[in-house]
Amino acid sequence: MLFSKQNTSLKSTGLFSTLFEDYINQSSQVKPFYNHHINKKDFSAYLEKNKFDYLNRSVLVKALQSQAKLVSNTSSASLANIQLLENNNAFTITTGHQLCLFTGPLYFIYKIASTINLCKSLKENFTDKNFVPVYWMASEDHDFEEINHANVFGKKVVWNSAQKGSVGEFSTVGLQELITELKTILGDNEKANEILSVFEKAYINHTNLADATRYLINELFGEYGIIILDGNDSELKHLFKEEFKKDIFENTSYKLVSETITELQKKYSAQVTPREINIFYKEKGLRERIEKQGERFVILNTELSFSKEEIESIIQTTPEKLSPNVVLRPLYQQKILPNIAYVGGPGELAYWLEYKTMFDAFVIHLPILMPRNFVMLLDKGTQNKLQKLNLTINDTFKDGEELVKQFIKTQHNDINLEEAKKQLAEIYASITETVNSIDKSLVGTTEAEKQKAINGVTTIEQKINRALKQKSETDVNQIWSIKEKLFPKGTPQERYDNFSMYYTKYGKEFISNIMQNLTYDLENFEYTILKEN
Numbered sequence: 001m002l003f004s005k006q007n008t009s010l011k012s013t014g015l016f017s018t019l020f021e022d023y024i025n026q027s028s029q030v031k032p033f034y035n036h037h038i039n040k041k042d043f044s045a046y047l048e049k050n051k052f053d054y055l056n057r058s059v060l061v062k063a064l065q066s067q068a069k070l071v072s073n074t075s076s077a078s079l080a081n082i083q084l085l086e087n088n089n090a091f092t093i094t095t096g097h098q099l100c101l102f103t104g105p106l107y108f109i110y111k112i113a114s115t116i117n118l119c120k121s122l123k124e125n126f127t128d129k130n131f132v133p134v135y136w137m138a139s140e141d142h143d144f145e146e147i148n149h150a151n152v153f154g155k156k157v158v159w160n161s162a163q164k165g166s167v168g169e170f171s172t173v174g175l176q177e178l179i180t181e182l183k184t185i186l187g188d189n190e191k192a193n194e195i196l197s198v199f200e201k202a203y204i205n206h207t208n209l210a211d212a213t214r215y216l217i218n219e220l221f222g223e224y225g226i227i228i229l230d231g232n233d234s235e236l237k238h239l240f241k242e243e244f245k246k247d248i249f250e251n252t253s254y255k256l257v258s259e260t261i262t263e264l265q266k267k268y269s270a271q272v273t274p275r276e277i278n279i280f281y282k283e284k285g286l287r288e289r290i291e292k293q294g295e296r297f298v299i300l301n302t303e304l305s306f307s308k309e310e311i312e313s314i315i316q317t318t319p320e321k322l323s324p325n326v327v328l329r330p331l332y333q334q335k336i337l338p339n340i341a342y343v344g345g346p347g348e349l350a351y352w353l354e355y356k357t358m359f360d361a362f363v364i365h366l367p368i369l370m371p372r373n374f375v376m377l378l379d380k381g382t383q384n385k386l387q388k389l390n391l392t393i394n395d396t397f398k399d400g401e402e403l404v405k406q407f408i409k410t411q412h413n414d415i416n417l418e419e420a421k422k423q424l425a426e427i428y429a430s431i432t433e434t435v436n437s438i439d440k441s442l443v444g445t446t447e448a449e450k451q452k453a454i455n456g457v458t459t460i461e462q463k464i465n466r467a468l469k470q471k472s473e474t475d476v477n478q479i480w481s482i483k484e485k486l487f488p489k490g491t492p493q494e495r496y497d498n499f500s501m502y503y504t505k506y507g508k509e510f511i512s513n514i515m516q517n518l519t520y521d522l523e524n525f526e527y528t529i530l531k532e533n
Contacts (some may be wrong), residue, residue: 002506002513003377004533006393007526008414010374013397014491015527019268020346023353023370024525026329029267033260033353036368039523040125043368045341047091050365052338056239060336061086063235064227071215075222081132081200082227085338091127092227094333095343095372096136098143099167099213101159101180102150102199103220106494106502107345107372109511112217113518114372115343116224121520122409124508128143129490131340134227135217136333139168139210140280140323150498154488157377165285166323168210168232175203175212186500191507195500220511227338231329236336237319243331244315244322248290249308251276253327256358264354272326280323287323315323330355334364338496341368371525373496373518377502379532382485385478393529400483404476408468417461421454448465 010016010024023030036042064082068074084090095115097108112135141147144167148159157178163170179199186192202216214228231237237244246252257274264270280287281299289300296305306314314321324332330352333339342352349369351528359366369402378386378393386393390410395403428450435442469476488496500511517530 001516001533002509003517003530005517005528006531008529009492010393010525010527012394013527015374015397016346017268017350019264019350019353020371021367023349030353032339032358033264034369034426036521038370038525043122043125043522047129047339047367050340051088052091052365054364055338056336057088057338059085059235059239063233064229066235067214067228067230067233070211071218072214073218073222075218075225077225078218078222078227084132087130090338091131092134092337092339093122093131093341093370094134094136094229094337094339094344094367096138096305096329096333096348098138098141098147099158099209100150101178102152102498102500103216104147104150104498105274106143106375106377106497106499109220109317109499109514110375110494111343111345111372112221112226113511113514114228114370114520116221116515117373117518118341118343118370118520120295121522124290125522132225132227133242134229134337135221136341137168137210137228137230138214139213139230139232140166140287142166142280142283144170150182151488151496152182152498152501155185157182157185163285164284165415166232168213168230169284170209172203172206172209172212176200177523179203182500184207186504189504192500192504194507199500201467224291224515231332232320232323233319234320237322237332239336240324240332241315241319242422243328243335244319245312246362247328248277248311248315252361253278253331253358256361257327260354260357263515268350269287270354271347272354274327277324278325278327280325282321289325290394314374326351327355327358331358331362331364334359334367335362336443339367340365341370343370373520373528375514375518375528376486377493377530377532378486382482383531385482389478389482390473391479391482396482396486400480404479405465405484407475407479408465408472411468411472417457417464421457424453424457425450495501 011021035044061082064085068082070081075294093115095111097111100108103109115133115135119133122131137499144161147167148161150157159175159178161170179196182195182199186196198219199468202212206212210230211234217226217228254274254276275289277290277292279290281290281304286302288302291298291300296307297311298305349371352369356366368480389407391407428446431447432443435446464519469493486493499510518528
């Protein structure tokens with residue numbers, strides 16, 4: 001094994017919102033916003049209660065089989081899992097993510113690994129049923145700036161393109177230059193060349209970003225039976241026509257989600273802003289919001305507009321021209337999949353909690369909301385630095401300045417100037433009392449002198465700290481180098497670093513070790529530290 005595993009509580013990291021922590025801990029404040037929670041008992045109840053009678057499994061399987069043929073490397077395990085979905089005892093576990101360049105930050109990898117491992121845990125607990133992992137490609141997203149880069153060894157590789165519309169349809173022409181740039185960063189060794197070859201086969205041999213991403217994820221996770229679903233599919237959107245109608249003509253989602261957000265905001269902040277119409281109009285190179293203006297349905301930022309009858313015709317005949325936003329996409333997912341759980345990060349689970357009333361109204365099953373694995377990778381060098389500095393892994397989650405201050409205090413006799421300030425305040429209190437009895441007009445002067453004296457002590461304290469920092473300059477620099485490695489640019493490593501950095505060091509064994517270590521405990525959720533052996 002490349003890594004040994006150590007866990008710490010989510011709360012101790014200080015990285016998570018109150019809403020997320022309250023959800024994990026089943027706080028009574030959050031219970032009104034979901035139906036089932038993350039434990040074996042609730043999974044059993046969910047599977048017993050929800051039969052997915054509204055599903056069209058044959059259309060789903062046919063669409064997935066057609067999509068699987070878009071690339072040459074769909075594995076036999078993935079094809080077998082697609083076939084399983086024809087059966088009523090087969091269910092999906094889904095995670096969704098944007099089509100980030102070279103997979104983007106590490107947590108993209110962790111989300112898929114979490115989803116696959118949750119399927120394994122459920123199979124062990126419910127042996128008469130089958131559970132298959134699904135990666136939902138956010139191919140219809142149009143926020144290119146969020147996906148057009150990858151951070152590798154501190155360098156940002158950026159894809160500049162003037163293309164517009166759904167990113168999944170973006171041409172991959174020109175990406176060879178970025179792979180060449182990436183090669184200069186990763187270096188020339190066997191493992192680096194291996195992952196660069198995978199990137200070339202994905203991005204150079206496929207004409208659009210969706211197919212390139214499909215190929216790449218198959219290469220990394222195909223052996224584990226991952227199913228890759230692109231919601232940008234005419235046959236699948238035909239299954240969602242009634243929901244499109246209710247959103248556009250009745251604003252059902254807007255009304256219900258707004259009501260839920262009002263309730264949620266009594267204690268927490270909202271994650272999404274529902275629109276009266278939560279659908280985009282989509283063509284090649286175009287994805288813009290639909291908005292009703294008078295009697296017309298206007299496509300914003302274009303000259304396009306439609307009558308009610310024309311919109312009805314689009315829904316009936318070409319629903320692929322309609323694209324759900326962040327409010328409606330989860331409903332679309334649950335309408336077409338026998339999906340019992342969604343695996344996501346804190347932000348994702350927060351917005352799903354806003355949708356319970358909407359799901360109930362549409363009579364579509366809300367999935368159990370599962371946190372993904374949260375991971376920190378600690379190489380030997382960093383472990384040695386921590387040991388030398390006598391710091392714990394939990395210390396690394398602290399603010400850098402706080403950590404430096406803590407370290408200096410442990411290295412030097414702490415001069416308790418707070419006590420000196422307290423004594424000064426007491427002395428001046430006595431002086432003020434005397435002054436007050438003689439001439440009250442001098443009290444202000446006395447108070448000003450007191451503050452001046454205390455400020456002087458504070459200045460001395462700061463100078464002492466600077467002197468101590470200079471004495472410990474090497475160790476302090478080590479602390480900042482640890483913080484930068486584990487929290488580059490102040491961001492958790494998993495939300496910044498690209499996996500290719502680690503693949504270059506460990507090869508494909510990196511993926512298999514992630515899979516082995518990110519096991520899913522249905523009763524206990526902790527932050528995972530993977531320490532290099």
